[in-house]
Amino acid sequence: MHTKEKYGILGLVAFAAFAILAFVPGSFLAEALSEIVPLERPMEPTPQIPDTFSIMVNGSEEPTTVTVKRGESAQIDAVVTPLVKGIIGNVTIDSVKPECGTSALAIGCTPEGISVSLSEDGSNSSSQSVSDITSSKSLSVIVTIAPDMAPGIYGYQITADTMLDLPTQDQPVHTGYIYPFTIEVV
């Protein structure tokens, strides 16, 4: 056999072998591997869930600090923007730690004396949520500090959530974005 033909046949064999390998589904390979050493625990999150919302507070996407004097109120401007076409979002605001008296979690609690509300029109609503966000929306957060509130820094957060269909999942994933910020009471 000529050298040229040998090269040709070897090339075709290699091509065929790897072409077959290329069309074997990854999950098949994964199954073969998992038969050798099974996983002990469920550990298969989808690595690439897209960002679903952006949240800006007082013009910043970075977590910010809002300083409020005791006995006074302050208004914060929040802009919530869906980043995935067609999703419907709900927005809520709450303290990072549970309010004192509502739980006994080991992370401590936020004392009474700070009230926060969320509204679409700047009204002094007592609601902590806004629903049906389908496009970029400006929201007003009103922070009111009781006169006897202890000075300090307290963690709060704005959450936008939705149900998202993903091609890799059999059922929608409950997903969203949480923007933490700090209320400094002086």
Add this chain to the structure above:
Amino acid sequence: MKNSIRNRGILIGALVAAMLTGTLGQASAVNPWGIGAQTSTLPTGTVDERVYVTLPPLPALAARTAGTFIWLGGHSTSGGTLYLTQPELRAYDSDEWRVYFEVVHGSVQDEYFQTAMKCKANAQVFLYNAMLGDGRNFQDAEYNSGGTLCNAIGVSRYQDDHNYGTTYTKGFTTLESYDSTSSDFHSMNGQIKFTGFKTSTNYSSGTTRTLTADQSTNPSPPSCITSTGGSGINTITVNC
């Protein structure tokens, strides 16, 4: 003619390499590896777990885009279903880890929340994971070391899509990635230190638990990443 044959060989080689890369990429995109430590059986009624983790430098871009996480996890069961709840820090950009909250059962991802809280290497972050009496799960991450290594003091979330049960049966501290290329972890060389691992049956005074070094092997972590356990301690060493 010889040049022609050589060129054809190079072409086929390139094609084969591309196919092989694609195939392996597909497999590794589905299967993460994990290395870290786990508890033995926890006492009946264990309701929460907590740990401090000191963050390492970030891995290379490929390991970030594929997905690389540091997490505190807990197993619970409800209605015959095993759940894994896990507050986590995901390699986000060249110098920041970003906090996420997640619940998984089997291969199904139930809840997955991104946050705006990001931390740099050497930040110590407190991770907390609790099962509540009503079947909800509470996940929390707090910046513990002070200074400006994190951009927020903390963030949390109540997970409530299902009844996840009310107690934990196992706890984990883990480095997980969808990328198996050891060179992509070279920039992480050093140690990821989990310290002060505790669980409790009453949400308050935690008891230190022994963490036993553990790894999943589907696929295997790069051999340059190893783990040791101890009393409330898990140290993952990256020497790639």
